[in-house]
Amino acid sequence: MTATPSAPFIAAKPEPRQRFVQCASPGGLHRMAYTEWGDPANPRVLLCVHGLTRSGRDFDRLAAAFANTYRVVCPDVVGRGLSSWLNVPNYYTVPQYVSDMVTLIARLDVEKVDWFGTSMGGLIGMGLAGLPDTPIQKLLLNDVGPHLEPGAVGRIGDYLGKPVRFETLQQGIDYAALLAQSFGPLTSGEWREINTPLLHERDGAWYFRYDPRIAQPFTxxxxxxxxxxxxxxxxxxxxxxxxxxxxxxxxxxxxxRETTAKMVAQGRAVSSVEIAGVGHAPAFMSAEQIGIAHRFFLGAGADGS
Structure with a gap:
């Protein structure tokens, strides 16, 4: 069905806390950055995990909308954002990311979490959700499933890890917006909001923060x-x-649509919704899209208070 949910009430935007947790891979130790919203003592946690080359700051608006109800935690998956780069790039894989999320959940000192996963973040969520005694209670998969269409995988491989250099921050923001244009019709301000955290300045030029070696296991x-x-x-x-x-x-x-229908048919309690006018993957910045997540995690009619 096509989504036309009512928007949830969104209070004044709170400020996130920037934190780090130490994780391990067979190649050594690394730090994973995460932003945290809401009451740090709240046992009700929503984990929001981003796509392949993105960052946890993609979820700022979603996190602000849920911060009165949840402790919202948005990690930068290792090799992205403010997180460390792995010593051995072969470990840029879903099993390593699942391991890191288990470490993060242990740091949060909670037994259960709800999960919002966009693209790669959804693959990580599925990997963790399928384990015995999983901590995941509810799972939202944003435009991803077990089967990935080969054409899209090839499209991603065409740009992943390629060296790019920008003379200005705005050039980098615009290029990232071009790569992510299927997110939806975002305003220039919205692109600046979610793309600025993807970039950093070095020696008078701007570069993406993600480790280009994430392309090695991908290719x-x-x-x-x-x-x-x-x-x-x-x-x-x-x-x-x-x-x-x-x-x-x-x-x-x-x-x-075929994969989506198969997921609904084969899963135990799987439902689906389709967002009109958007490709891969919905940005969840608008009140209408945030309303989809709000109704799933908090129930119809919940106001988040």
Missing amino acids: ATTDEMAAAGEAALWGALTAFQGPVLVVRGEQSDLLS
């Missing part, structure tokens, strides 16, 4: 490896017993 994935990973994610989705909402952008080239 090294064989058809056999991709098939095994897809099978594992289908198994994770069917094993998860909590509610799942699959959000699909109407024009998405990564998540097909």
Whole structure:
């Protein structure tokens, strides 16, 4: 169905707290950055995990909308944003990211979390949700599923990890907006809001913060490896017993309607919604889109208070 939910009440925007947690990989230790919103003592936690080359600051508006009800935690997945880069790039994979999220949840000192995952963040969420004794209670998958359309994967591979240099911050913001134009019709101010955290200045020029070596395991994935990973994610989705909402952008080239329907059919408690006029992946910056998440996590008619 096409989403036309009522918007939730959004209070004055609170300020996030910037924090870090130490994680481990077989190649050594690394720090994962995360922003935290709301009462730090609130046991009700919403984890928001971003896409492949993005950052946790993509969720600032969503986090502000939920901060009265949740302690909202938005990590920069390792190799992105303010997080460390891995010593061994071969570990830029979903199993490592799942391990890091388990460490983060332990740092938060909670037993259960709700999960909002965009693209790669949804793959990480599925990986964790399918494990025995998973801490995930509710899972929102933003334009992603176990099966990824090959054309979209190829499109991403065309730009991933390629060296780019910008003379000004605005050039970088505009280029990132071009790569992410399918997020939806955002204003110039909204693009600046979510793309500025992706960039940093060095020696008088601007560069993306993400480690270009994240492309190495991405491009090294064989058809056999991709098939095994897809099978594992289908198994994770069917094993998860909590509610799942699959959000699909109407024009998405990564998540097909056929895959969405299969997820609804095979999962235990999976529903779906489609957002008109958007591709991969809905930005969840508008009140209408935030309303979709609000109704899923808090229930119809909840005001977040």
